[in-house]
Amino acid sequence: MTFWLDFLGKFHPVVLHLPIGALVFTGVLVLLALQDKAPFERAIRVGLIFSFFGALLSSMLGYLLYQSGGYEADAVLPHLILGWASTAGIGGLWYLFGRVAFRNRFVPLFVLVFLAIGFTGHYGGMLTHGEGYLTLTEPEEQAVMVKRDSIQLYSQVVAKIFDKKCVSCHNFSKRKGGLALHLPEAILEGGERGLPYDLSIIAESRILAYAQLPLEDDLHMPPQGRPQLSPTELNLLTHWIATGAKFDTTLAYQSMPEPVQEAVNVFFPQRLPTADPLSAKAIKALQEKGFRVSSYIADSPFVQVKFEGEQLDRSAVNSLLDVAEQLVELDLAQTNIPSLFWEKVDAFVHLQKLRLDHTNTEDIHLEKLAVLPLQSLNLAHTLVSAQGISTLAKHPNLERIYAWNTTVDANEENTLQEKTAIKLVFGVFEGFASPQQLKPPLMTTEKTLFETEQRVAFYDQVKGQIIRYTLDGSEPDSTSTLFDREIIIDKSLTLKARIFKEGWLPSDVFEEDFFKVNKTITDYTMETQPSNRYSGVHKLFDFEEGTTNFADGKWLGFSGNDLVFSTQLAPGESIKNVTVSCMESIGGWIIYPKRVRVMGLNQQGAYEEVGRYNYRPKNIPTENTKKSFTVPVALQNHTALKVIVENVQKLPDWHPAAGEDSWLFVDEILFW
Amino acid sequence: MDPLHQHFLNQNRRHFLQKMGLGIGGLALGSLLDPLGFGKSPSAADLLQTGPVPLPHFAPKAKRIIYLFQSGGPSQLDLFDYKPTLNKMRGQDLPESIRRGQRLTGMTSGQESFPLTGSVYDFKQHGESRAWVSELMPYTAKIADELCFVKSMHTEAINHDPAITFFQTGSQQSGRPSFGSWMSYGLGSLNDNLPSFIVMLSRGTGRPNGQPLYSRLWGNGFLSSLHQGVQFRAGKDPVLYLKNPEGITRAERRQMLDYLAALNHEQEQFFGDPEVANRIAQYEMAYRMQTSVSDVMNIEDEPDHVFQLYGPDALTPGTFAANCILARRLIERDVRFVQLYHMGWDQHDNLPTQIAKQAKDVDQPSAALIMDLKQRGLLEDTLVVWGGEFGRTNYSQGVLTDTNYGRDHHPRSFTIFMAGGGIKPGMTYGETDDFGYNIIKDPMHVHDLQATILNQFGIDHTKMTYKYQGRRFRLTDVAGEVIHSILT
Missing domain, CATH: 3.80.10.10 (Ribonuclease Inhibitor)
Structure with a gap:
C-alpha cells in the first residue's frame, strides 16, 4: 500500500501544473469579462471548477509525496499550507462567482487567490532547486590555468560531479535519505545510514555500491530515470575515496593511476587562446x-x-x-x-x-x-x-x-x-631491417613447352639487378653466366637463375623445366569426357600451361573419372617419354592422379603396357600446386598409344570432404 | 531538394511569384544587415574553408589517413589475440555456452563438430607495452610500442562484401559514400594537383585467387562525384586514360579542354545540373594530374635504403610493399585519404601455410611505413589503420589435423591496430574471453571506430551530414561513440 501511495506521490510535480494553467486561463476570461460579462459567464465557471479539482488532486498527491519522506518539515510546511489554502481559495471563488458583485468583490478575491498560488509555486520551487535559486546568479566559471601538479580533486572534480548528478535530491532543503552532498560539512554529517563513503573498505562505500546496484533496485543511485554516473565519474569518486575523501588537499596529476588521469582530463578541457579574426x-x-x-x-x-x-x-x-x-x-x-x-x-x-x-x-x-x-x-x-x-x-x-x-x-x-x-x-632504429634476401627473378613468359626453340627473358624488376643462370642443372652462383636480354633454349633442359644486387642477399634459385616436344597431337580419340565446366580437350595439346588457379580456363577437369585417350603413331616416330601435367587443390577438391599408365598398340592389335608411374604422396598437401608426371616408355613398332591418368576417385580420409568424388585436373600431355 | 529538380521548378509561375515575395523581403533584410552592400567579395571564412561545410568542428589531431585494409578477414587468433586455452582444448567442441546461438556462414553451419584450435604459431610479448604478437609478424612486433591494438572490434556482417561495405560506408548495403569520400567532402583537399582520396590494390601471395574487390567500395555514393576515390595502379599507366593520346601535345590538350569547358558551361546554364560543373572540375584535375601523378608514382628516385626498409617486395611494382612506399609519397604531398587494399586473407583452409605468406607480404612494409612516417615527422598527424572486415573462428573449418586447419568468418571479435594521428601508442584496448570468441571488455563497434577516426580529424561524427532523399545521412548512420580512452 505504501508503495502505491509513494508511487502516486511522485505524480505531484506533473499534476500541479494543471490548476495553475487553468487558473491563468480563467484569469484571462475574467479580464475579458470586465467589458462584457454575459458571454464569458459559463466559461469562467467551468474554468473555476476545473482549477479547483486540479488543485485538490495536486494537493492530495503533494501530501502523499511529503509523507514518503526525505523533506525537511521546515522547508515543506509553507508550501503545504499555501497549497491547501489556494485549493480552498479556488473553491471559494467557485462558490462566490455569480453570488457577489463581479467587479468589486469577485475580481479582487480572484487576484488574491492568484497570488496565493504564485507563492505556493515559489516555495515548491525552492524545494526542488534549492533556496536562492531565483535571486542568486550562477557564479561565473573562473578561467584559471590548471596547474597539473596541484589538482584539487574535491572542489575541481568531485564537487562538480555531485552538483551535476546528486545535489538536486541531496541538498539542504531536500534531504533524501537524510543525506546532503552540496557542501563538505553536509557530507561529513552523513545520512540516515551513515557516511556516504567507507575509508576502510573502499568498494563498500555507499556512494559507489549504490551506483552499481541493478537499475531496478530501490537503493540504486541516482534513481532510475535520472542521469546516471558515468564510468569516468565513478572512477574519479573511487579515487577520491581511496585517497582519503579529503576536501582541501591537492594531488599531482602524475600520481594518479592512468584511468583516473584520463577521467580527470575531462574536467580540464584545453582552451585555445584568443586572437583577432583574419581579414x-x-x-x-x-x-x-x-x-x-x-x-x-x-x-x-x-x-x-x-x-x-x-x-x-x-x-x-x-x-x-x-x-x-x-x-x-x-x-x-x-x-x-x-x-x-x-x-x-x-x-x-x-x-x-x-x-x-x-x-x-x-x-x-x-x-x-x-x-x-x-x-x-x-x-x-x-x-x-x-x-x-x-x-x-x-x-x-x-x-x-x-x-x-x-x-x-x-x-x-x-x-x-x-x-x-x-x-x-632520429630515424628508424638500428636493426629494424637487417640485410634481406631478394625475390627470385620472374620470367616474362610462362611458356615452357616448345617445338623448335624458346626465347626466355626476365622482368627488369629490381633497379641495378644482376641475374646469373645455368642450363645444366647446377646451382647458379656469382660466377655463372650473366643474363643479357634473352636466353635461347633449343632442347629440353632445366633453367636455374638468381638475382644478385649490392647490399642485398642473393635471391633463392628460380627453376623451370623446358620441354622440347617431339610430337604434336592433332588426331586423337577421347574415351572419357571431362566435366562441362572444365572442358575443351584440345587444351591438352596446345602447349598452354595452366596456373595454380584451376579456373583459369587452361585446365581440364574430371570429376570422379579417369582421363583416357589414344592417338596414332606415325611409322618411325621416336618417343621416349610421356609427361602429364596435373594440379592439386584441397579447397578445389582436386587431387593428383594415383597412377599414369601408357599402353602401346602392338602388331597383334592389342594394347600392352609400355610404361607406368605410381604416385605415392608423402605429405598431406596444404596449398595449390602443380606437378608433372613423366613416364619413360619403351616402344617397339607400336602403332598407337593410349594414356590412362587414374583419378583417386574418392577424396581421401584426411580431406575435409572425405568420401566425395575427387577431381582430376590436367592441363597438358606431352610426348618427347 | 535535389538541385536539378529545383532548377526545373525555377520555371514554375508559382515559384516565380513566391520568389518575388521572398526576394523583395530578402532584399530589404539584406540591406538592413549590410547597408553598404559589400556582401559580394568572399569573406575570410570562405577563403579558409577547404570543403563545402565549415569543418573541423574542433582542433584536429590528424590531417591525413592511410587505411591499410586487409581484405578477406585476417585471423586474429594467429596474429595478435593469443589464446593458450584454445591450444589446451585443441580438438574439443566449441561449447554452446560460448557460441550462444551465434549465426555461422553457410560454409560451416553444416559441420557436425566445431573442433577448437589454437594457433600453430608462437606468441610473445613485445616492447614496453608487452603487446602479444605472433611470430608471423616479427617487424610489427618490433614496433609494438608505436601501436594501439584494438582486440575488441566487432561487426554486424558475416560475409565479405557486406562486411567491407560496412567498414567503408557505415552500411552493409551498398550505395552510401565511402569513408574517404566523406572525408574529402568534409575536409576538402590539401593538394590541388592530386585527388584527395586515392586507392591502391595488391594481391596477397597466401591466397592469390581470393575474393575480388569492387570499385564501389571507394565510390562517392550520393556525394558529388568529385569525392570518389581514384584508383592508382602499378606499372606504366597508374591512372587509366590519363595520358594524352599519341600525337596530342599538352598545349593542344589545354585548348581542347578550354573549348570543352565552354560547351559544358553552356549545358550547365541550360540544365543547371551540378554534375556538369563537377565534370568540368574533374577534367581540370585530370589535366593537372598528367604531371603530378607521374611525379608521385615514379619511385625510381627513392634511395636504396628506403627499399631495404620496406623489404624486397618493394622492388616489385604492384606489391603491398611498393604500394606502402607510394602511400608515404602521397601523404608527403598531403593527400587526405590513402587506402591500400591487400587481398587474400580469407583462410578457410590451409590457414597455417597461407597466413604465413600473407603476413610476410604485409608485416615488414606496414611496420616500415609507420617508422618511415615517424622519422619524417608525419606520423603525429597521419593516422595509420591496419585491419580487415572481420575475424576468424576459433574452431576449424573442415578437418583439423596436426599441422593444418582452416577458419571461417567471425564477426563477434577481431583485432585491428592503429598508429599515429593522436591515437595512444603502446596500448591494447579491449579483451576477448579465453576462447577468443566473445568480447569481455571494452567492445569497439565499426561505427565506434569510424566515429573515433573522424574525431581525430576534428569532426563530430553526428554533425557531418549530407541530406539526400529527405534524410540527413552520416558515415556512422545512427550510432557510434568516440572511444576516448585510446586517444592521446
Whole structure:
C-alpha cells in the first residue's frame, strides 16, 4: 500500500501544473469579462471548477509525496499550507462567482487567490532547486590555468560531479535519505545510514555500491530515470575515496593511476587562446605569395599555413607576419628561409607546430624558438647539430623534435635524449631491417613447352639487378653466366637463375623445366569426357600451361573419372617419354592422379603396357600446386598409344570432404 | 531538394511569384544587415574553408589517413589475440555456452563438430607495452610500442562484401559514400594537383585467387562525384586514360579542354545540373594530374635504403610493399585519404601455410611505413589503420589435423591496430574471453571506430551530414561513440 501511495506521490510535480494553467486561463476570461460579462459567464465557471479539482488532486498527491519522506518539515510546511489554502481559495471563488458583485468583490478575491498560488509555486520551487535559486546568479566559471601538479580533486572534480548528478535530491532543503552532498560539512554529517563513503573498505562505500546496484533496485543511485554516473565519474569518486575523501588537499596529476588521469582530463578541457579574426585581404595576400592557408578550426581565427610556392622571399615572410598572431601551424619545409623570418620569429605567439625540414636552418636559429609555445618541431635534413638541439632541451612546451638526417652523430643521440624530456626522433632504429634476401627473378613468359626453340627473358624488376643462370642443372652462383636480354633454349633442359644486387642477399634459385616436344597431337580419340565446366580437350595439346588457379580456363577437369585417350603413331616416330601435367587443390577438391599408365598398340592389335608411374604422396598437401608426371616408355613398332591418368576417385580420409568424388585436373600431355 | 529538380521548378509561375515575395523581403533584410552592400567579395571564412561545410568542428589531431585494409578477414587468433586455452582444448567442441546461438556462414553451419584450435604459431610479448604478437609478424612486433591494438572490434556482417561495405560506408548495403569520400567532402583537399582520396590494390601471395574487390567500395555514393576515390595502379599507366593520346601535345590538350569547358558551361546554364560543373572540375584535375601523378608514382628516385626498409617486395611494382612506399609519397604531398587494399586473407583452409605468406607480404612494409612516417615527422598527424572486415573462428573449418586447419568468418571479435594521428601508442584496448570468441571488455563497434577516426580529424561524427532523399545521412548512420580512452 505504501508503495502505491509513494508511487502516486511522485505524480505531484506533473499534476500541479494543471490548476495553475487553468487558473491563468480563467484569469484571462475574467479580464475579458470586465467589458462584457454575459458571454464569458459559463466559461469562467467551468474554468473555476476545473482549477479547483486540479488543485485538490495536486494537493492530495503533494501530501502523499511529503509523507514518503526525505523533506525537511521546515522547508515543506509553507508550501503545504499555501497549497491547501489556494485549493480552498479556488473553491471559494467557485462558490462566490455569480453570488457577489463581479467587479468589486469577485475580481479582487480572484487576484488574491492568484497570488496565493504564485507563492505556493515559489516555495515548491525552492524545494526542488534549492533556496536562492531565483535571486542568486550562477557564479561565473573562473578561467584559471590548471596547474597539473596541484589538482584539487574535491572542489575541481568531485564537487562538480555531485552538483551535476546528486545535489538536486541531496541538498539542504531536500534531504533524501537524510543525506546532503552540496557542501563538505553536509557530507561529513552523513545520512540516515551513515557516511556516504567507507575509508576502510573502499568498494563498500555507499556512494559507489549504490551506483552499481541493478537499475531496478530501490537503493540504486541516482534513481532510475535520472542521469546516471558515468564510468569516468565513478572512477574519479573511487579515487577520491581511496585517497582519503579529503576536501582541501591537492594531488599531482602524475600520481594518479592512468584511468583516473584520463577521467580527470575531462574536467580540464584545453582552451585555445584568443586572437583577432583574419581579414580576407591578409589571406589573399598569403595565397598570392604561394602559401596554402586553411582554417585550423572552423569559425575560429586560427589558421595553418604551408608554403607551396617557388621561393620564400622577404615579401612572403612579411605577409606571413601579418597573420602571425593567428598562426597555429606553419610548414616551411623544402625552402630557403630568409633571415627576416628569424629576426621576427617571436611574433608567432601561438605557433604550436613548425616544419623546417629540408631547409637552411642552423644551430644559431634554434635559440630564437625558445619563446614560442611550440609543441612539435621538424628539423630533419637540416644542418643543425647536437649542440643546437640542446639549446631547446628545457623548452616548456615542446613534445617532439624530429632530427633525422641532421649532423647529430649516431653516438650523440642517446646523450642528447637523456638531457631532455622532449621526444627526439632520429630515424628508424638500428636493426629494424637487417640485410634481406631478394625475390627470385620472374620470367616474362610462362611458356615452357616448345617445338623448335624458346626465347626466355626476365622482368627488369629490381633497379641495378644482376641475374646469373645455368642450363645444366647446377646451382647458379656469382660466377655463372650473366643474363643479357634473352636466353635461347633449343632442347629440353632445366633453367636455374638468381638475382644478385649490392647490399642485398642473393635471391633463392628460380627453376623451370623446358620441354622440347617431339610430337604434336592433332588426331586423337577421347574415351572419357571431362566435366562441362572444365572442358575443351584440345587444351591438352596446345602447349598452354595452366596456373595454380584451376579456373583459369587452361585446365581440364574430371570429376570422379579417369582421363583416357589414344592417338596414332606415325611409322618411325621416336618417343621416349610421356609427361602429364596435373594440379592439386584441397579447397578445389582436386587431387593428383594415383597412377599414369601408357599402353602401346602392338602388331597383334592389342594394347600392352609400355610404361607406368605410381604416385605415392608423402605429405598431406596444404596449398595449390602443380606437378608433372613423366613416364619413360619403351616402344617397339607400336602403332598407337593410349594414356590412362587414374583419378583417386574418392577424396581421401584426411580431406575435409572425405568420401566425395575427387577431381582430376590436367592441363597438358606431352610426348618427347 | 535535389538541385536539378529545383532548377526545373525555377520555371514554375508559382515559384516565380513566391520568389518575388521572398526576394523583395530578402532584399530589404539584406540591406538592413549590410547597408553598404559589400556582401559580394568572399569573406575570410570562405577563403579558409577547404570543403563545402565549415569543418573541423574542433582542433584536429590528424590531417591525413592511410587505411591499410586487409581484405578477406585476417585471423586474429594467429596474429595478435593469443589464446593458450584454445591450444589446451585443441580438438574439443566449441561449447554452446560460448557460441550462444551465434549465426555461422553457410560454409560451416553444416559441420557436425566445431573442433577448437589454437594457433600453430608462437606468441610473445613485445616492447614496453608487452603487446602479444605472433611470430608471423616479427617487424610489427618490433614496433609494438608505436601501436594501439584494438582486440575488441566487432561487426554486424558475416560475409565479405557486406562486411567491407560496412567498414567503408557505415552500411552493409551498398550505395552510401565511402569513408574517404566523406572525408574529402568534409575536409576538402590539401593538394590541388592530386585527388584527395586515392586507392591502391595488391594481391596477397597466401591466397592469390581470393575474393575480388569492387570499385564501389571507394565510390562517392550520393556525394558529388568529385569525392570518389581514384584508383592508382602499378606499372606504366597508374591512372587509366590519363595520358594524352599519341600525337596530342599538352598545349593542344589545354585548348581542347578550354573549348570543352565552354560547351559544358553552356549545358550547365541550360540544365543547371551540378554534375556538369563537377565534370568540368574533374577534367581540370585530370589535366593537372598528367604531371603530378607521374611525379608521385615514379619511385625510381627513392634511395636504396628506403627499399631495404620496406623489404624486397618493394622492388616489385604492384606489391603491398611498393604500394606502402607510394602511400608515404602521397601523404608527403598531403593527400587526405590513402587506402591500400591487400587481398587474400580469407583462410578457410590451409590457414597455417597461407597466413604465413600473407603476413610476410604485409608485416615488414606496414611496420616500415609507420617508422618511415615517424622519422619524417608525419606520423603525429597521419593516422595509420591496419585491419580487415572481420575475424576468424576459433574452431576449424573442415578437418583439423596436426599441422593444418582452416577458419571461417567471425564477426563477434577481431583485432585491428592503429598508429599515429593522436591515437595512444603502446596500448591494447579491449579483451576477448579465453576462447577468443566473445568480447569481455571494452567492445569497439565499426561505427565506434569510424566515429573515433573522424574525431581525430576534428569532426563530430553526428554533425557531418549530407541530406539526400529527405534524410540527413552520416558515415556512422545512427550510432557510434568516440572511444576516448585510446586517444592521446
